[in-house]
Amino acid sequence: MDAAAPLLSVEDLRTHFFTVDGVTRAVDGVSFTVNAGETLGIVGESGCGKSVTALSILRLLPQRIGRIVGGRVLLEGEDLLGLDIGAMRDIRGNRIAMIFQEPMTSLNPVLTIGEQIAEAVRIHQGASAADALARAEEMLALVRISDARRRLGDYPHQFSGGMRQRVMIAMALSCNPKLLIADEPTTALDVTVQAQILKLMLELKERTGAAVMLITHALPVVAETCQRVIVMYAGRIVEMAEVTELFDRPLHPYTRGLMSSIPRLGAAARQKRLTEIPGLVPDLRKPVIGCAFAPRCPLADDHCRAEAPPLTEHLTAHQAACWKAGEAA
Amino acid sequence: MAGVAAEAAAAPRSGGARVFIRRNPTIVIGGALLIVMLILALLAPFIAGDPLHVAPVNRLQPPDLTNLFVAGAMDRFGTDNLGRDVFARTIYGARVSLLVGIAVAFFSTTIGLFVGLAAGYYRALDTIIMRLMDALMAIPGILLAIALVALTRGGVPVVIFAITVPEIPRVVRLVRAVVLTVRERPFIDAAVSVGSRPRKVILRHILPNTLAPLIVQATYVCASAILVEAGLSFLGAGVPPEIPTWGNMIAQSRLFLSRAPWTVFFPGACLAIVVLAINLVGDGLRDRLDPRLARRMR
Numbered sequence: 001m002d003a004a005a006p007l008l009s010v011e012d013l014r015t016h017f018f019t020v021d022g023v024t025r026a027v028d029g030v031s032f033t034v035n036a037g038e039t040l041g042i043v044g045e046s047g048c049g050k051s052v053t054a055l056s057i058l059r060l061l062p063q064r065i066g067r068i069v070g071g072r073v074l075l076e077g078e079d080l081l082g083l084d085i086g087a088m089r090d091i092r093g094n095r096i097a098m099i100f101q102e103p104m105t106s107l108n109p110v111l112t113i114g115e116q117i118a119e120a121v122r123i124h125q126g127a128s129a130a131d132a133l134a135r136a137e138e139m140l141a142l143v144r145i146s147d148a149r150r151r152l153g154d155y156p157h158q159f160s161g162g163m164r165q166r167v168m169i170a171m172a173l174s175c176n177p178k179l180l181i182a183d184e185p186t187t188a189l190d191v192t193v194q195a196q197i198l199k200l201m202l203e204l205k206e207r208t209g210a211a212v213m214l215i216t217h218a219l220p221v222v223a224e225t226c227q228r229v230i231v232m233y234a235g236r237i238v239e240m241a242e243v244t245e246l247f248d249r250p251l252h253p254y255t256r257g258l259m260s261s262i263p264r265l266g267a268a269a270r271q272k273r274l275t276e277i278p279g280l281v282p283d284l285r286k287p288v289i290g291c292a293f294a295p296r297c298p299l300a301d302d303h304c305r306a307e308a309p310p311l312t313e314h315l316t317a318h319q320a321a322c323w324k325a326g327e328a329a
Numbered sequence: 330m331a332g333v334a335a336e337a338a339a340a341p342r343s344g345g346a347r348v349f350i351r352r353n354p355t356i357v358i359g360g361a362l363l364i365v366m367l368i369l370a371l372l373a374p375f376i377a378g379d380p381l382h383v384a385p386v387n388r389l390q391p392p393d394l395t396n397l398f399v400a401g402a403m404d405r406f407g408t409d410n411l412g413r414d415v416f417a418r419t420i421y422g423a424r425v426s427l428l429v430g431i432a433v434a435f436f437s438t439t440i441g442l443f444v445g446l447a448a449g450y451y452r453a454l455d456t457i458i459m460r461l462m463d464a465l466m467a468i469p470g471i472l473l474a475i476a477l478v479a480l481t482r483g484g485v486p487v488v489i490f491a492i493t494v495p496e497i498p499r500v501v502r503l504v505r506a507v508v509l510t511v512r513e514r515p516f517i518d519a520a521v522s523v524g525s526r527p528r529k530v531i532l533r534h535i536l537p538n539t540l541a542p543l544i545v546q547a548t549y550v551c552a553s554a555i556l557v558e559a560g561l562s563f564l565g566a567g568v569p570p571e572i573p574t575w576g577n578m579i580a581q582s583r584l585f586l587s588r589a590p591w592t593v594f595f596p597g598a599c600l601a602i603v604v605l606a607i608n609l610v611g612d613g614l615r616d617r618l619d620p621r622l623a624r625r626m627r
Contacts (some may be wrong), residue, residue, distance in 0.1 A: 060522055064452070093523030100515055100522075108516040109535040119533075120523040171523065 006033035007211050008057070008096075008179055013071035014054045015049075022285040026052040028235035029071075031311075034179060038203065039212045041243070043219060043258070048279055049235040050215045054181045056059065057094060059088055076178070084190070094124040097172035101184040103164035107156035113140070114152030117171045123174045141169035142207075143200060162193035168200060176208055183215045198225055219258055223247060231255050234282050234292035237311055241318040251320035254296045273284035299324045332426060359572045359609025366603055370423040377417035380449050385414035387395035390590045407591040409582055418573040419595045425485060425574040426555045426603060432489045433496060441500025442536070442543060448501060449508025450531050459505070462498035470495040470557060475566040488567050494555045507539045508567075541618035548591045548611030552604045559600055575600045 015027040027049040034040050055061050057073050059080065067216065073080040075095060077108045080088065097120075100106045107116060117139055118132035127135065133152065135155045136252040140148035143166040156164060165185060172180055186194035202225055207213050214226060222229050222243065226310075231239040231254065239252040250256045257277040279296035282288055291309055304323055311321040350357045367378065390413070392407035406415035448458040474491035481487050511517065512535060520534045561567030562576025570577050575596035582592035 058522060059520060089524040089526060091524070092521070098519075098522045100519055102515050105515040106519045108520070108534050108538075111533070119520070119525065123529075124522050168519070171519075 007036040007076060008034040009042070009072075009074040009212075010053070010057065011072040011074070013053065013056055013073065014069045015052050015061065015066060016069050017066050019065060023285045025235050025288075026066075026284060028288075030232070030237055031071075032237065032240065034062045034211050034213055036178070037205075037209050037211055038228065039202070039214060039226045040285065041216045041222035041229040042232060043215065043222055043229060044232035045215065045217060045281055047284075048232045050232050051183050052235075053232075054098065054183050054213065054215055057177060057181065058092055058098060060092075060098075074191055090124070093120040093177070094175045095173070095177055096179045096181065097177040099165070099168050099172050099180065099182040099185045101187055103161055103188060106168055109156055112153050112155055113159070113167055117152075117167065117174055120171060121174050128175070135174060136170070139174050140167070142173075143167070145170075161189055162197060165189060165193075165197050165237055166200065169197075169204065171202055173208055173210070174212055175212055179211045179213065180205065180216070181213045184217070185214070186221065187218075187244075194221075219262060225243075231258070231318075234288065235284055236321065237318045237319075238293065238294065238322065239318075240311070241315075241320075243316050245315070249315065249318070251314055251318065252293075252322045252326040253299055253324070254293050255320075257296075293322075333373065337448055353613050354615030355609045356617070359606040359611075362602060362606035363610065366423055366599075366606070367427060369420050370427055370521055372418075373420045373424060377420040378414050380414065380417040380421040382413060382417075382570070386412060388412040389585065389592075391589075392591045392595075406595045407589065409578070409589070409592045410585050415578075415592055415595055418481055418578055419575070419599055421573045422575045422596055423599060423603070425572065426558060426600070428485065429489055429492065429558040430551040430555040430603075430607070432553035433492045436489070436493045437496035438500050438543055438547045439488070440537065441497045442504050444497070445501040445504025446508055446531050446536060450512060450527065450535065455505070457539070458501070462501050465494060466498040468495055470472040471561065471564070471566065474561050475564075478566050483567070483569050485568055485572075486578060488558055491561070492557050496554070500543070500546060500550070503542060504539050507542055508535055511535050511538045545611055545615040545618060548607050548614065552607040552611070553598070555607070563593060569596050 010033070011031050013027055013030045014025070017024040017026055025249035030049070030053055032040075042053065044050050052066070055066075056068050057076070057080065059068070060068065069083060071081070075091065080091065083091070083293050107113070114133055114136045118127075118129070121127050121132040121135045122129070125132075133143060137148045137152055140151060145151055145166055147161060151159075156167075159167065168185075180201075185201065186197050190196060198221065201212065204210075214222070216222060226243050229239075229241060229243050230237055231246075233251065233254050239246065239250070239255045241251075246255065247259070250259055254277070257275070260275045263274055277296055282292050282295065288308070290305040290307055291300065292299070294304040297304065307323075308322045309323045312325075313319050314325045338393050345397050378461050387408050388410055390408040390412075392405065394405065408420060411417070444458060444462075448455045448462075470492060473490065473494060477483075477491050485520055493509040516532060517534055520530050525534070558567055558574070559576035559579070562574045563580045565580065567576055568574045570581065582589065586593055
């Protein structure tokens, strides 16, 4: 396999939810790649499909309701969507690991921390109980939980939120995954702890060489941690660029809206009111005609409302799905 | 700082028993009563005479509790219409009652646990299993026991089986309900996301979370089984009459109730005490294991 080939390549992924109220197109034709060792941010409002994209990659969608109806997910050239469930289990936690949003409830209250970290090691590396526990201790020390040996026998309720998220990171990295998907890893934490957790994640990523797919709704988090950013809206990618490029020259009106809705400090900002994006995310149960953002977009015209804009490269390595890309807001 | 922490860690241990008694009086009282009964039942051959020895000369002797601790005394609880020692029969009867209660609680919770886990986790099995359980629940326990005793020669195993069968669906429903809530919790997704197989998810992550309510349920099953066994024996559909059980004793002595109330009183009182003790333990465990439920019920 040549070095230039991406680690993960998602091609035209479509994930729909079949509910009694109709079909929700949660992810509607998403394509992107993750290169080995890179940090990719996926940003968007609640319900834009970023978590569903992550769950689709690992095929962890809610049974019976959620279904991947099209596309391919290639991990080092192998299509994950075609694998049988046993082969998929070999990938989960081993080559792709995931960290969830809620550290308070993502650990089993009746099992010790040590048992839970050791679980993935035992499953994927066939390690003995003692070896797996030793690895768990090593991982716990790596995420800077002091007195790791003793804390292995503690239960989740004896840890704080930030420490639990550290435990989740230790669990996720215990099998040296190639890709770590972090779904809002810091959203549920105190602001002071958020920065610590992000820093720790990035440090460990450097150490293990894993690629990170960081899902978040917070642009500042992306600015500090990611190399490339994908902005999602209504189940589609609306903009994709290098992080500095995106913040310097946002092309899509939605991205610009997101940026101007971040409160800023300083004299220049003091007079201005904090801007918001008017309107609501469209109902994904109804077919979207034209650009999904058009009803909320200040630049929208009849062309926007009639025909959906494709994701095209407007600047170098900077793609946006907008007919008016680059026009001043 | 370290000293304070060490002290705090040591505190619950020193004087732990006293604290435990003060916080859990129901468990302690119920547990003590049960342990006494259990010891008496186990030591029956050493502390009680022959429960089957018939001595018509001594029939319907009133009890003399002053002899309670005199080994070999025949009239501690008096004698029945055939001159049999009521004390010996009551103590031996405890063996059957406790055996039936514990066995029914064990079998119905064990079977119910695994059936309930399967029903709650595998949605495809759920409908089939739950309709089967509905059918089982529709069978009246006493009728089933009478039918079984009529078909076989009866005996303790048949009674245990007959009481276990209608208890299973109750346990299955409880376990299934717990599984349905546990399986939606994020740590189950987390377990699946590290590559755990369904069997492992069920046994390692879901099962331990069902144990607290299940243990509480087991105590209620145990108490109810002891009562049902006594009822079946009383009706003549339970343990064969030659084996002394509390139900059999009450049944055989009811004709002499007005002349020799002690023949009914002692087995009846033991029955009430054991059932009360088990329920006390069950309530105490529920308070300890599920504080939220306990608060709601108060």
